[in-house]
Amino acid sequence: MSRIEPTIKNKAYALRRLKQLLYDAVRIRLPDQKFGLLFSGGIDSIVIARALKDSGREFTCFTAATDEGCADIVNSRRAAQVLGLRLRYWIMPQDEVESYLKKIIPLIRDSNPISVGVALPIYTASELASRDGCKAVFSGTGADELFAGYNRHxxxxxxxxxxxxxxxxxxxxxxxxxxRDGVITRDNGLELIAPYLDSAVVDFALRIDPGLKIFKGDPALDAHSDSRDRIINKYILRELALKLNIPKSIAFTKKKAAQYGSGFDRAIERLAKKHGYKYKSTYLEGILTPAVRQAQKSFGFLVAEWNPRVY
Incomplete structure (x- = not known):
């Protein structure tokens, strides 16, 4: 485990090298065909958007939610306007959510409310990208894991x-x-591209000092952070965004998890209540067919046999 020891403590070097590795990871994966970016207005996808824009290639950002006022739509529109990004988004009516659940749950072989809540915006944004003629989509998958983006971190x-x-x-x-993301994008005829999971990016990120990932207290950031929470996660990635000329007001915006920021978790909750279920999990489990339930028990084997192109 020595290779994951925190050996990189110099902030300037970490930023310079991280930018180089991420830009290389994006550049070598640029497809010949039309492509897009799964976008939420959060720091993970914003950094990828900047790298794509700096590549000189044309692309569109795709977002999905249940309401114009959802955080993901508000943040995506604001970021797109400030950074000059082309954005398309899909507002899904409540009465269409259930039909998508019946399609997505058997596909991902999972009825966990969190997983399904995340899958819904990914599926709908991917479908929108496919309809727009894209053959591949970039994703910010992996950033939370590499740069300590979860609240528990x-x-x-x-x-x-x-x-x-x-x-x-x-x-x-x-x-x-x-x-999950791979089978969703593949179902929409798209190749999933996850630059954060490039081997060189992963190896480097896991060597960055934890103090550059979780930063506790910075008066200069008070205007852009919750005064009740001075602990800043993914700090080095947010600092990289500043180096890429992304405004501090965007780089340090706190983002809700996908299922909440898109409004799909609330939509699932409404459907559960409509059908007389107390818990979302019970409602979602009912959508699984017996065959899929059996497959779900063998989920580990399914994943082991599936060979995603993380390229």
Whole structure:
């Protein structure tokens, strides 16, 4: 495990090298055909958007939610306007959500409310990209795992163990997120491209000092952070965004998880209540067919046999 020890403590070097590796990861994966970016207005997809824009290639950002006022739509529109990005978004009516659930749950072989809530905006944004003629989509998958983006990372008792936790998070990402996102995009005729999961990016990110990932307190950032929460996650990635001339007001915006920022979690909750279920999980489990339930038990084998092109 020595390769994941926090050996990179120099902030300037970390920023310079991280930019180089991410830009290389994007550049070598630029497809010949039309492509897009799964976009939420959060720091993960914003950094990829900047790298794509700096490549000189034309692309469109795709977002999906249940309401114009959802955080993902508000943040995506604001970021697109400031950064000069082409954005298309899809507002899904409540009465269409259930039909998509019946399509997505058997596809991803998972009825967990969190996983399904994340899958819905990915599927609908991917469908929008496919209709727009895209053959591939870039994604910010992997950034939370590499740069300590989850809320639990903020509360790690000993930061010296943070990179070890990030290491295992990356391993779980392949089973939990990449499988789900891969089958969703493939179902829409798209190739999934995840630059953060480039091997060189992963190796470097797991060597960045935890203090550059979880930063505790900075008066200069108070205007752009919750005064009740001075702990800043993904700090090095946000600092990289500043180096890429992304405004601080965007780079340090707190983002809701995909299922909440898109409004799909609330939509699932409404459907559960409509059908007389107390819990979302019980409602979603009912959508699984017996065959899929059996396949779900063998999920680990399914993932092991599936060979995604993380390229």
């Amino acid at each position: 903020k509360h790690v008792a000993d930061l010296r163990g943070l990179n070890r936790e990030c290491y295992y998070d990356v391993l779980n990402c392949y089973k939990r997120d990449l499988y």
